[in-house]
Amino acid sequence: MDEFMTLRALITSAVKAQGGWVNAHAHADRAFTLNESTLEIYRTHSLERKWDAVDTMKRNSSEENYYRRFCQTIELMISQGATAMCSFVDIDPASGDRAIRAALRARERYQDQITVLYANQTLKGVINPEAREWFDRGAEMVDVIGALPKRDERDYGRGDEALDIVLGTAKAMGKMVHVHVDQFNHAREYETEQLCDKTLEHGMQHRVVAIHGISIAAHSKQYRLRLYEKMREAGVMMIACPMAWIDTPRSEFIAPSHNALTPIDELLPSGVPVALGTDNICDAMVPFCEGDLWRELSLLAAGCRYTDFDQIVRIATAYGKMALGLIDPIAVNTPENAANEEQYAHSAIL
Numbered sequence: 001m002d003e004f005m006t007l008r009a010l011i012t013s014a015v016k017a018q019g020g021w022v023n024a025h026a027h028a029d030r031a032f033t034l035n036e037s038t039l040e041i042y043r044t045h046s047l048e049r050k051w052d053a054v055d056t057m058k059r060n061s062s063e064e065n066y067y068r069r070f071c072q073t074i075e076l077m078i079s080q081g082a083t084a085m086c087s088f089v090d091i092d093p094a095s096g097d098r099a100i101r102a103a104l105r106a107r108e109r110y111q112d113q114i115t116v117l118y119a120n121q122t123l124k125g126v127i128n129p130e131a132r133e134w135f136d137r138g139a140e141m142v143d144v145i146g147a148l149p150k151r152d153e154r155d156y157g158r159g160d161e162a163l164d165i166v167l168g169t170a171k172a173m174g175k176m177v178h179v180h181v182d183q184f185n186h187a188r189e190y191e192t193e194q195l196c197d198k199t200l201e202h203g204m205q206h207r208v209v210a211i212h213g214i215s216i217a218a219h220s221k222q223y224r225l226r227l228y229e230k231m232r233e234a235g236v237m238m239i240a241c242p243m244a245w246i247d248t249p250r251s252e253f254i255a256p257s258h259n260a261l262t263p264i265d266e267l268l269p270s271g272v273p274v275a276l277g278t279d280n281i282c283d284a285m286v287p288f289c290e291g292d293l294w295r296e297l298s299l300l301a302a303g304c305r306y307t308d309f310d311q312i313v314r315i316a317t318a319y320g321k322m323a324l325g326l327i328d329p330i331a332v333n334t335p336e337n338a339a340n341e342e343q344y345a346h347s348a349i350l
């Protein structure tokens with residue numbers, strides 16, 4: 001084995017050899033919007049209150065403001081050697097279609113340098129009639145159907161119905177689905193399991209990706225193992241955005257000892273592909289994230305004490321492409337797909 005100075009040098013050179021970084025989840029429309037008032041929102045608001053607290057910033061943003069944020073985010077990804085990314089875009093009563101129009105222009109500008117996909121964020125849910133109208137309009141304009149079922153569960157107790165609308169729309173349009181789930185690091189959340197059940201019900205296996213899954217690690221080991229089995233059965237992949245949730249507030253609830261991170265040390269050995277995302281960059285939701293892909297990956301690996309370097313490289317590359325639908329989904333641990341996996345993701349770095 002050759003000597004190497006740092007894990008960063010080892011892993012990033014392998015990422016480059018595998019075709020470059022993939023940022024599988026971001027919110028570029030709200031990136032670089034930090035100022036005194038947005039920082040105040042971060043300091044004083046819970047996540048659920050932030051869903052609406054960013055409305056003023058969104059309403060005050062012109063298409064040109066949005067365009068600048070998309071360009072800045074895309075250039076930041078290109079500068080790090082990213083070759084593909086997916087950003088959510090607010091398409092709702094507060095942002096109208098200004099953000100998505102800007103996003104499409106920005107994508108065109110950088111089309112020779114990076115593959116950019118868009119998903120529609122549903123911060124206002126899909127049950128409220130006005131929000132639903134924007135969801136339907138947005139679904140036509142994006143590559144991936146996005147979702148936040150917690151919004152409709154909290155407002156109306158209709159999270160299941162929201163998932164039916166989202167999955168039904170995606171199936172009819174032949175698009176993949178990315179869903180924010182299990183964000184609050186609490187054993188009262190069962191959203192990843194709910195998403196798997198709905199995926200099976202709608203026959204959308206290998207077309208659905210969960211984002212975050214922080215609460216999984218707050219559950220018992222028996223529950224977690226059953227969940228991983230169900231994720232494999234449903235072909236549900238995961239995107240981890242470590243910086244976004246590492247600031248989960250301390251609580252006095254009893255749970256198995258764990259960090260507020262997507263448990264890649266269990267998901268990957270269980271055969272569930274995990275991709276990497278930056279999530280929000282320098283905004284009211286995640287002011288500390290600067291969109292640094294190595295920082296995200298190293299935080300995730302260190303926090304989960306995960307040292308399978310081939311798999312870590314895949315998190316940043318092949319699994320990201322799978323989550324974006326750029327290569328075929330692969331149930332990584334099944335023998336029949338092992339050959340495909342070799343073809344797509346092999347990296348003999350050690």
Ligand SMILES: [Zn+2]
Nearest residue numbers: 027088180279
């Ligand atoms: Zn997100």
